[in-house]
Amino acid sequence: MDQLLRAGADVRLADLDTRATPGFDGDKAAGEAALAAGADELGALQEKLFAASRAGDERRILLVLQAMDTAGKGGILRHVVGAVDPQGVALAAFKKPTPEELAEHFLARIERRLPGPGMIGVFDRSHYEDVLIARVRELAPADEIERRYGEIRDFERRLVDDGTRVIKVMLHISPDEQKERLQERLDRADKHWKYNPGDVDERMLWPTYMEAYERAIAETDADHAPWFVVPADRKWFARLAVQHLLLRELRALDPQWPAADFDVDVEHERLAGS
């Protein structure tokens, strides 16, 4: 599945089918069953990674989630990330920068929220906002935005060198699917709080956003920090796909229970005498 989702320098988002389920030929029920089955393995692997970190293993995961509004980031957090022990997850949601954050380097607030060893870090939006909305809305000078691609490449290279496996996901929905989801938020009083009139303003700029995504992906996709474009019109598939990407990294890390750094026999005796 992962090779089918991998996006490279030549990605053309408009050509990708947002209702597709690449690499999975089951239906929604099968997808949900697979998700439930994967949750246990994900939790078990994370616990092992965490255990290894207690003995000095520096490795960790960073999942970066980017998407247009309503694409399903929240559902990924709830249903995929939420299946992991909260002690093993470091979740950071990056909103519109505060005045203090705007006064510092755009990566500074990102640095402060990086996951520690043994953790699965998850970014709900990220430093990519600084080359996405920042580009579309011209929130920074053009040459500054151009410079940021290189800074992001260097930053992610350093993360990887320090033991972080970086997985970057764009949840890809169609404008029609977004319209339906926004419609539902308007139709239901218990969903009004999720609706923001500004979302329609951003929606009007869809093609410009897609260009900004394509450019960001082309500039920053790398084998050590790959981009995946996950078709997200079917929520169940997007969740399964992101879980799969996490599982794949964790299996590759293959964490091991650390050996005791104490004398087990001695401790048995001490404990018995206590």
Next chain:
Amino acid sequence: MDQLLRAGADVRLADLDTRATPGFDGDKAAGEAALAAGADELGALQEKLFAASRAGDERRILLVLQAMDTAGKGGILRHVVGAVDPQGVALAAFKKPTPEELAEHFLARIERRLPGPGMIGVFDRSHYEDVLIARVRELAPADEIERRYGEIRDFERRLVDDGTRVIKVMLHISPDEQKERLQERLDRADKHWKYNPGDVDERMLWPTYMEAYERAIAETDADHAPWFVVPADRKWFARLAVQHLLLRELRALDPQWPAADFDVDVEHERLAGS
């Protein structure tokens, strides 16, 4: 159940049955079924509290977990807190203070991890370490520790005034139960990473710790920031009890879906035209 668990100034921990299940007359299977049923309500109430916060509701929850080693804090985090959407949980684990933390006021690191509006904050250990292990191990001068009780009272009063519901829980196990649980960590290679020889050192000071807990509870229990002593030899009961305490607070808060702060008809038209 909550009144049965409430601890006051006269709490005598040695007199409390750590295997009891006060307020619940079912067995383990019934307890686990009740926990699963409560998880949905907990998640739904938290989502509503979060939604309300988007419209300016400042209210939030802070659950403080304290316990001797192996008492089951991790299981509470995994099985009770883990059932809530991770976007609605702010979990902070307080370890042995760093040199930087020791150089500042003991409440400074706590302040930095307080939950925002709409969140369920959970402290895995807390400022109470500064009157528990600090007292037992004489990590600060005696008069300084005496002063801290009052500072904690003032601190928690302020939290409550700012809209935080404070729930303080001591998971209460027996020394025998702890011995069994430490034994299991020694017996299983996949549990060795959870074993710390220092735990046996602390175990030897059990009565002194119980005195420190009794004193801390007596000094800081208040109707606005109550202490609950939860019998924890039966893990399933402790989880159910803590879930119950959270549910009780959330039901009392009775959060409401916020009204739309936009014109729904206008937005329907804008969306249709986009």
